[in-house]
Amino acid sequence: MARMSAEERRESVIRAAMSEFARGGYYGTSTEAIAKRVGVSQPYLFRLFPNKQAIFLAAATRCMEDIRVVFEEAAKGHEGVDPVEAVEIMGAAYMKLIAEQPDKLQMQLQTYVTVAAAEAAGEPAFGEMVRTAWMELWDTVHVPLGADVNETTTFLAYGMLVNTLSAMGFPAGHRVWDGCYPAVRPQEAP
Structure with a gap:
C-alpha cells in the first residue's frame, strides 16, 4: 500500500475534522478525536495545521465551498431560466445534499455557532472567513x-x-414544511 502524501493526509484531516466538528462543534471537539479518526498522532496533525483553529477554519471553508459548488453545478446549463425554476433546481440540489450528507448541514450550523461564540470572545478570524464564504455563496x-x-x-x-x-x-x-417552496422541502419516501 502506497503512503499518503502530506497533501492527501491533509485532505483526510479536513474530512475527518468536518465529521468531528459537525457532531461536537468547535469547543466540544478535541484534536485528539480528529487525529484518531485519521489514524495519525496529534504531533503529526500539528505538522499539517498550526492549531485547532486552523483545522476548524479549513473544515468550515471546505463545507461552505462544497455547498457553493452544489448550487453552481445545479445552475449550470440553466442560465436565463425563470428565477422560480432556478429556485426549484438549486433548492432540490441542496435538499439532496443535506439528505445524503447530513454532516454538511451539521458542520454549516456548527460554523455559524462558532462564529457567534468566537466574535463574542473577540476572535474575529472565524467570522471573517465565514462572511467571505457566505458572500461567495450569495x-x-x-x-x-x-x-x-x-x-x-x-x-x-x-x-x-x-x-x-x-x-x-x-x-x-x-x-412546518407547508410554507416552503416544493423544491426546498424534504421528500417523503415513495
Whole structure:
C-alpha cells in the first residue's frame, strides 16, 4: 500500500475534522478525536495545521465551498431560466445534499455557532472567513436568480429555514414544511 502524501493526509484531516466538528462543534471537539479518526498522532496533525483553529477554519471553508459548488453545478446549463425554476433546481440540489450528507448541514450550523461564540470572545478570524464564504455563496446563487436581490435574499432565507427545520428533525410531510417552496422541502419516501 502506497503512503499518503502530506497533501492527501491533509485532505483526510479536513474530512475527518468536518465529521468531528459537525457532531461536537468547535469547543466540544478535541484534536485528539480528529487525529484518531485519521489514524495519525496529534504531533503529526500539528505538522499539517498550526492549531485547532486552523483545522476548524479549513473544515468550515471546505463545507461552505462544497455547498457553493452544489448550487453552481445545479445552475449550470440553466442560465436565463425563470428565477422560480432556478429556485426549484438549486433548492432540490441542496435538499439532496443535506439528505445524503447530513454532516454538511451539521458542520454549516456548527460554523455559524462558532462564529457567534468566537466574535463574542473577540476572535474575529472565524467570522471573517465565514462572511467571505457566505458572500461567495450569495454571488453563486444571485445570477441564476436573475441577479435580483429580493430573490436571492428570499432563497437564502428559505435555505436557513430549511437548515433549522432539518436540524430539529421535522420529517417530510410535517405541516412546518407547508410554507416552503416544493423544491426546498424534504421528500417523503415513495
